[in-house]
Structures are given as structure tokens and as C-alpha cells.
Amino acid sequence: MKKSLLAVVATLALLCGGLTSEAFAQAVYGSILGTVSDPSGAAVPNAKVTVTSQTKNTSVETTTNESGNYSVTHLIPDVYSVRAEGQGFKALEFKDIPVSADTGVRVDGQFQVGGSSETVEVTSEALPAKLNVTLALGCFA
DSSP: OHHHHHHHHHHHHHHHHHHHHHHTOOOOOEEEEEEEEOTTSOBOTTOEEEEEETTTOOEEEEEOOTTSEEEEEEEOSEEEEEEEEOTTBOEEEEEEEEEOTTEEEEEOEEOOBSOTTOEEEEOTTTHHHHEEEEEOSSOOO
16 A cells, blocks of 8 residues: 555656746747837827737737736737727837737837828837836746
């Protein structure tokens, strides 16, 4: 009986050790996250944010929360554009945003007052001031 109990414990230890190796596997997805604010710097809740793959032309839509924050996770590494729209504001558009595996790219935007049919396009020359790359070592909150 003592030997069989020892065998069961040893088997469980081996199984548990095998399962933990999967928990430390690298993620294959990246994310885009950020904050949308108005001209005074106040958060803009319920703004529509669309993240589009520039090579595949597929899109994911989300809205900002009460703090003006948004997050789009599980993005396949690619080059993306981000478009933010809010009622009473000119739409914002950021292009050529590279997303890599295991990273989160921060794209913050500040609306300008105007009609939603007008768009403020942020070119790659202006991206360093608006684009910060953050390494993701865990899950996003």
C-alpha cells in the first residue's frame, strides 16, 4: 500500500510539472490600447474606436470606458490603423502602427472640436509624440 501511494504521488507530481510548462509559453498576439480625450484633456467616454489591419483589411471595434480608455487585445502581429470617433469632434486617425507579439502599443488621441465627417490624420512624422510601445509581461487590466 505504501508503494502504491508513493507511485500515485510521483505520478501526480510529474503531471503537474508537465502542465506548468504550458503556462509559461509565449503569447503570439499583441494589443493596442490608449486614452481618448477632448481639447481640454478630459476623458471622452463612449467614443468609437476602430482598429484595422492595413494588410488584411479586417477591423475590430470597441468603445472607450468612462475614463476614456480602450483596449483591443489578441491582435495578430501586423501593421494597423486606429480611428477614433466621438460626437461633436473631428475623427482621429493614426496609421502605420506596428504590432508585435507579446507587446502592447499605446495610441492616445486628443479630439479637436468639429464635425464627425472631418478627420484629423496623424502621420508617421507625428507618431513618436503620440505612440509609445509598452512591453506586455502579463495580461492587460
